[in-house]
Amino acid sequence: MALIGVVGLPGAGEAAPPQIPLPTFGGRAPSADELPGGAHPVSPGGVQVYRYENPSEAFRGTPEPSQADIEAATYSDKAGKSGTWEHLLTRRHEYLLRKAGEQAAYAKDPVNVKAPSRTQPWTAWLNGQIPREGNDAQGKAFQLHVADRLRLGANFGWKTEVQVADANRQYDFGNEDLGLYYEVKSGRGINMKQYPKDKAFVEAEKGKANPRKLVYIFPSEPTKGAKNLLQSAGISYFVVPAKKQPVIPGTTPNGAKAGPAVPDDTMRAPDQFQAQGAAPSEITGSANTAEEAAEFRAENAALDEESGHPELTDDLGGVDFSTLELRYVSDTYHHGPGVQYAFKADSLEPDQASFGGVRNARLASDSFFVWMELPPSSFTVNLNPDEPDRIIDAKFGKTDAGRVLLEADLAMKKVVAKFIHPDTPGGQTFWDSLQGDTKCISMRQWIVPDTATVRDTGDELYILDAPLLVKMESDVVKAQGVGGSNGCTHQDKAATKHNEDVYRQTILPQVQDAVNHAPEYADLRRVYASRVAAEWFRQRSATKHTAYSDLVGKGDISHWTSREPWSPREVFDRYVQSYKNGEFNVSHTTTKGDTVYTYTYVYGGVNFSRINQNRVSAEKFAQDHPELATAARDALNGPSGDGKGLWLGGQTTAVPPAEAFAAPPQATSNRLFYPLAALPLLLWLTAGGVLLIRRRRTAEGAA
Secondary structure, rough: OOOOOOOOOOOOOOOOOOOOOOOOOOOOOOOOOOOOOOOOOOOOOEEEEEEEHHHHHHHHHOOOOOOHHHHHHHHOOEEEEEEOOOHHHHHHHHHHHHHHHHHHHHHHHOOOOOOOOOOOOHHHHHHHHHHHHHHHHHHHOOOOOOHHHHOHHHOOEEEEEEHHHOOOEEEEEEEOOEEEEEEEEOOOOOOOOOOHHHHHHHHHHOOOOOOEEEEEEEEEOOOHHHHHHHHOOOOEEEOOEEEEEOOOOEEEEOOOOOOOOOOOOOOOOOOOEEOOOOOHHHOOEEOEEEEEEEHHHHHHOOOOOOHHOOHHHOOOOOOOOOOEEEEEEOOOOOOOOOOEEEEEEEEEEEOOOOOOOHHHHHHHHHHHHHHHHOOOOOOOOOOOOOOOOEOOOOOOOHHHHHHHHHHHHHHHHHHHHHHHOOOHHHHHHHHHHHHOOOOOOOEEEEEEOOOOOOOOOOOOEEEEOOOOEEEEEEEEOOOOOOOOOOOOOOOOOOHHHHHHHHHHHHHHHHHHHHHOOOOOHHHHHHHHHHHHHHHHHHHOOOOOOOHHHHOOOOOOOOOOOOOOOOOOOOOOOHHHHHHOOOOOEEEEEEEOOEEEEEEEEEEOEEEEEOOOOEEEEEHHHHHHHOOOHHHHOOOOOEEEEEOOOOOEEEEOOOOOOOHHOOOOHHHHHHHHHHHHHHHHHHHHHHHHHHHHHHHHHHHHHHH
């Protein structure tokens, strides 16, 4: 195939970036058929990590500077140098000016001017801007990564930054002999300024005897919008599975050595450090609400447009953070720098905005430590109108885990009202099945852990399933409730027993299904998964020293008190109100013959002290979950999938990350190396001298 156009020269209006030198490879060159765009492209393999430098990563967690500091940075000779503190502050200054201009324009003409999104606070803006400081380096690094994985060698006819004059475009890779062009995107989107030219190029090649081919290459599946655009233009795409990992050179503003600092306490004990990972970096930057997510998406697109890389706009859309749970922990205390962990969440459509990650990750993490600090006997809550003094353990009542359990108990009592409401088909069927004049039923329900299915490898725990169980038993409450009675004391015992059986067979399964799947119990399921992980560390710490041994049973929850204000008594009072007044009070009137009948329908803890586990074998684990182990470990470098959801991981360390992950020092750097290295030689010479003397003396004696 012949390449039409000039190679290596910029087109009109498009400056040529510096070419990236390509490596050379041994062996035969990949054929066009084996490469992306060919009939039978060879798989590049699984997810691999590529690294690139982004000095700005060292500035994560830096407190907000004063306005004077921001303005002063704009006059620095480093203001235009990406990766410097001064450049970050200059970008912040430009951002604030732009937002002020938008606000002024809207205030002047609110009818014709679109209301601007709110100005992002410092931390949110900083976490969004820092990755953009490394956009250029990220793109070049992924480009070389692709060249290495696909063996696009200079000795095989490949060139970088290839100019196609008739399309007025430069493509990242081009091969004159094969007629192939590759546009490499290190994000999941496309550049809309380039897209029309690419569409026209592909259209112009149709019908030619030897049409040139254009292929987009991504590190993961592109966004839904990008796929639709590429398909409509007839442009194919190919995925070279990869995860980015920024490398942080240099120092922080105060001169301290920079590690991969992350402003996040996820799974981090007070004496530990947070390392770089997908969980802290991706979750910390997520929006809190759907409205905020929409605002962030608009701002991120504007910032990426300014940076010259609009295709990198990626706000981790498509993650249902409401389902986030801790599902993997690894105690590497004796075999590595700390604890590895991974959260799992369900996937949404790729273009759907994600929000709530920070709140839910903190809840899972805080609960994990509460479960270890307090004794299991504390993990019971009780909503009983007869026992206002036994609502919750005093310390447990100061935590979000305690709040979640108590609120779940109240929610369970309320969800029953939805299932038995007489104005619903199922509810009417339930009431029609009851016996007795009052059709009374008096029972106690509470939530307990069902058997959790886990894979314990010794140093790792995979939580495969963590279901909850709703139990029920007869109960006579002394306090007077709705209807003016305490329990079913005035009803025939046989009728009461029948009514309980009807409830157990028809309503109880619906309640249990809601507890395990309904959105209102997502927090309960989240803290329970953390309970399973914490129990693994609790039992492990009984026989060996672990990363969290110093926390088990100490009772200190000062670092993990509730992040949301609440009162156990306020929850109890809401329950008593429900118990006394009922969740509904409905009257139905029917006529039978000459008689009018009026029927009035009225209605209206959690115990995590013990958990059971079903530990699957290695063979069963590999058979039923073949991709899970890889997904959990890959999650340390970036979001990964196992075909059933998305994984986001991280790692804590006992020493600063710069030390924990540093390459081991060379032996020659130790000042004792040479004396110690010479010691065996000295011993050998000494021993040899002694033997020589003995031999001489023996020879003389024999003579």
